[in-house]
Amino acid sequence: xxxxxxxxxxxxxLKADGAKLDKLFSEVLVEGETIEKAYQLIRDLFVFTxxxxxxxxxxxxTGKKIxxxxxxxxxxxxxxxxxxxxxxxxxxxxIWVGSESTPIAKEFNRSVNINEVYAVLSKYVLN
Numbered sequence: 001x002x003x004x005x006x007x008x009x010x011x012x013x014l015k016a017d018g019a020k021l022d023k024l025f026s027e028v029l030v031e032g033e034t035i036e037k038a039y040q041l042i043r044d045l046f047v048f049t050x051x052x053x054x055x056x057x058x059x060x061x062t063g064k065k066i067x068x069x070x071x072x073x074x075x076x077x078x079x080x081x082x083x084x085x086x087x088x089x090x091x092x093x094x095i096w097v098g099s100e101s102t103p104i105a106k107e108f109n110r111s112v113n114i115n116e117v118y119a120v121l122s123k124y125v126l127n
Contacts, residue, residue: 013112014038014045021047028054028068036120039112046106048120053095055104071097073124079103081118084110093117 014021016035025035029049037048045056053076055069077096080103084091091114094103108114 012040012109014040024056024066025054037117039106039108039117041106048117048124050124071095073121073127076121076125079118079121079125081114083114095121 016038021035021038024045025047029035030051032050033052034050035047036050039046043058045054047054047056052073053071055071057067057069059065059067075097077098079093079095081094082092090107090109091112092105092107093114094105096103108117
């Protein structure tokens, strides 16, 4: 991910089977759970697994303090995507959880296919 894209708030895709993710999630994932898609936003991550959405918030100067927020797909009430147009630099994904009125919103740069992310959400939320 480019520094400029990260500073602008755009996420970039990580390899779901990379060593970095394997090490970070070795004690978080349950038996049989796999990482489907993973995206990085500066230091933070959001990861779509076969069972849930995991938001990772690295805190502090060193980023050694880490918060993992797990959202089961069954708690996602709705989601939307706004694709990038010809002159737009990014696309946006919004996810509503439970009765919350404010969605979780993430922006993706053009190098990320937001349709793939939308397909992962559709696959698990609509089951």
